[in-house]
Amino acid sequence: MAQAAKATEGITSFRYRMTGEVPMEGRVDAEAEMSVKPLAMIMKMTDEDQNRNGLDEIRLMDKVMYADGGAQVAKASDGKHWMKFDWPALGADGRPSGGRVGDWQVDKDPAAESAFLAGSQDVEKVGAETVDGVRAAHYKGAITLGEYRKSLKSEDAATRERREKSLDQYARMGVREITMDMWIDGEDHTKQLRVRGRSEWGRLDLTVTFLGLGKPVTVTAPPIGETIDLTRAAKGRQGD
Numbered sequence: 268m269a270q271a272a273k274a275t276e277g278i279t280s281f282r283y284r285m286t287g288e289v290p291m292e293g294r295v296d297a298e299a300e301m302s303v304k305p306l307a308m309i310m311k312m313t314d315e316d317q318n319r320n321g322l323d324e325i326r327l328m329d330k331v332m333y334a335d336g337g338a339q340v341a342k343a344s345d346g347k348h349w350m351k352f353d354w355p356a357l358g359a360d361g362r363p364s365g366g367r368v369g370d371w372q373v374d375k376d377p378a379a380e381s382a383f384l385a386g387s388q389d390v391e392k393v394g395a396e397t398v399d400g401v402r403a404a405h406y407k408g409a410i411t412l413g414e415y416r417k418s419l420k421s422e423d424a425a426t427r428e429r430r431e432k433s434l435d436q437y438a439r440m441g442v443r444e445i446t447m448d449m450w451i452d453g454e455d456h457t458k459q460l461r462v463r464g465r466s467e468w469g470r471l472d473l474t475v476t477f478l479g480l481g482k483p484v485t486v487t488a489p490p491i492g493e494t495i496d497l498t499r500a501a502k503g504r505q506g507d
Contacts, residue, residue: 268390268406270455272382276426278456279303281480283377287473290440290466295473302484303376303429306330309486328486330354333494340495349489353498377475379433381457384408384447386418396450399476403450403458411444412437441466456480 280302289295299310308327324335332352341348384390390408397403412434419427437445442464450459457477464471488494 268385268449268451271449271451271457272385274455275378275382275457278378278480280482280484281378282478282482284476284478285375285377285473287461288470289473290442290468290471293469298478300484301376303378307484307486309484326486326489328488331488333489335489344495347493347495349494351494351496351498352501353496356498357501375436376429376433377460377477378457379429380462380475381449381460382430383410383415383433383445383462384449386410386415387447388414393448398450398459399478401452401458403452406449406451407447409444409446412442437464437471440471441468442471445471 280300282298282300284298286296287294297310297312299308301308306327308325310325312323322334323337326333330353332354334350334352336348336350338348340350384406387408387410389410390406393405393407395402396405416431416434419430422430443466445462445464447463448461449457452458459474459476461474462471463473
């Protein structure tokens with residue numbers, strides 16, 4: 268587990284599939300490409316009924332998020348179906364607050380989360396299994412967010428910041444303790460992880476399968492003629 272946690276520190280770009288259920292968001296079914304440095308992401312939803320926002324695609328580049336609302340948004344916006352949100356303009360921390368328009372999904376860093384079990388004292392090896400055609404060792408354990416946060420004190424500042432950001436995302440959902448299954452391949456990379464927990468807003472049961480590591484991620488902004496800037500409107504509704 269410690270070797271797998273160490274291996275995540277050098278991963279700055281990856282592709283992954285994400286399926287399951289998340290408090291406040293509901294059903295999640297998507298595929299994404301993400302770059303941590305610089306921060307960029309493109310996520311495509313693969314289930315039309317997957318969440319309450321009804322989004323088809325999310326793009327993040329240069330701290331600007333674009334969300335494709337499809338026909339529902341186009342109908343109310345003279346055919347413009349892309350919504351633009353300028354993160355720095357929304358607040359001091361440079362990101363939206365709350366569960367607005369894919370806020371939780373868009374900058375989720377599953378590579379950082381794959382280090383969670385390294386801080387747990389309750390880990391067991393379940394066995395060896397094949398995941399997406401790759402042979403991997405299966406581990407299972409549980410940890411509270413507080414326990415894991417304490418275990419980060421010995422990490423360098425950059426690693427601690429990256430992993431604490433993932434902890435904060437679960438804290439905003441109201442999840443305080445998680446059970447995690449991890450599948451680690453022969454190169455000490457996490458091939459798949461499953462996170463489960465509960466909060467007052469619902470059940471968390473999310474599986475992330477890594478499809479590729481280390482390839483460049485290219486994200487382009489949608490056409491201006493198809494985009495409506497909702498930054499000012501979103502800023503006005505923060506705190507609702």
